[in-house]
Amino acid sequence: MRRPSTRSALVAVLVGVAVLAAAAVGRTDAAAGGKQPIVRRHGDWPIVSAVTFMSGTRHADTHVEYVLDTETWLGPYNGTPYDRVEELAGLIESSGLKAKAFPDLRPAQWSKLIFNATVNAVAALTGLPHGPHFGEEAARGDLGHLVHALMDEGKAVAAAAGIELHEDPWEMNVLATRRGSAHYPSMLEDVEARRPTEIEMITGSLVREAERHEVPVPLHSTLYRLIKAKEASWALEKGRHE
Structure with a gap:
């Protein structure tokens, strides 16, 4: 399988976070309607849902002091294959951050x-x-x-x-x-x-x-x-x- 580029992986994370922010339960009308403008904006990208607790203080573009340096949880959204989710989790971990893939993120x-x-x-x-x-x-x-x-x-x-x-x-x-x-x-x-x-x-x-x-x-x-x-x-x- 073709390995996604860093850009596509980051877009997938951002889209997933936006979808999750719209409806953490994953069932509300906001979730169904909230993702469509993002998909149209960025093209036919695979969407990955994400849950993160990471927080910190930005001191500079290259210096962030983490308050909670914890895992970001990732899962498929709207039919995205699970192996793409695992691939994305691995890419995040390779950057030094923490991530975990779930077949079902609920x-x-x-x-x-x-x-x-x-x-x-x-x-x-x-x-x-x-x-x-x-x-x-x-x-x-x-x-x-x-x-x-x-x-x-x-x-x-x-x-x-x-x-x-x-x-x-x-x-x-x-x-x-x-x-x-x-x-x-x-x-x-x-x-x-x-x-x-x-x-x-x-x-x-x-x-x-x-x-x-x-x-x-x-x-x-x-x-x-x-x-x-x-x-x-x-x-x-x-x-x-x-």
């Missing part, structure tokens, strides 16, 4: 979705970066109790959807909080900048999937509505100052 996508729906929303509402507070459960008032309960809700939805998670979101959370560097989730940055958040695509996807399977998710539903209300408050605030 278990990994769901792990990331539950993690993101919890961590992003809690950070956005509390103003706290993702750090030790998110994993602490020793005292009654510790934030970790809420984080754990939110992740348990998400796991119940995944189970109802027939998904066996690749990794436990709570364990992923605890591991991340012990790395010694607090991470600012994108939704927290959006709230601080008064920008529209990704709440509809992230938590909204989880809540809609819960409704489809008739699984109660009162905590996620509450966070979803609170952040939607916070977004609405910015318009009122802007109106008062005009």
Whole structure:
């Protein structure tokens, strides 16, 4: 089989990340409609879905300090052969980064979705970066109790959807909080900048999937509505100052 060029591999990763960002569950209307403009823009490229936790600080074009130097998970999308996914994972690893190919990416996508729906929303509402507070459960008032309960809700939805998670979101959370560097989730940055958040695509996807399977998710539903209300408050605030 012809080995893909570096350019084609990188485009495949970027397209996959864009598709995943549109719908982490892989079932929503955003996923179906979101990929088409990208495919038309770049031609008939094979599409690979990707889940990544890598984050860091860019010091220069050739210097990035990683906060989370972890695997990027890759899987087929829309009929892309699995051997192309494996090839792409190998290409990423050859650059010094970490990657893992999956024949079915949904278990990994769901792990990331539950993690993101919890961590992003809690950070956005509390103003706290993702750090030790998110994993602490020793005292009654510790934030970790809420984080754990939110992740348990998400796991119940995944189970109802027939998904066996690749990794436990709570364990992923605890591991991340012990790395010694607090991470600012994108939704927290959006709230601080008064920008529209990704709440509809992230938590909204989880809540809609819960409704489809008739699984109660009162905590996620509450966070979803609170952040939607916070977004609405910015318009009122802007109106008062005009």
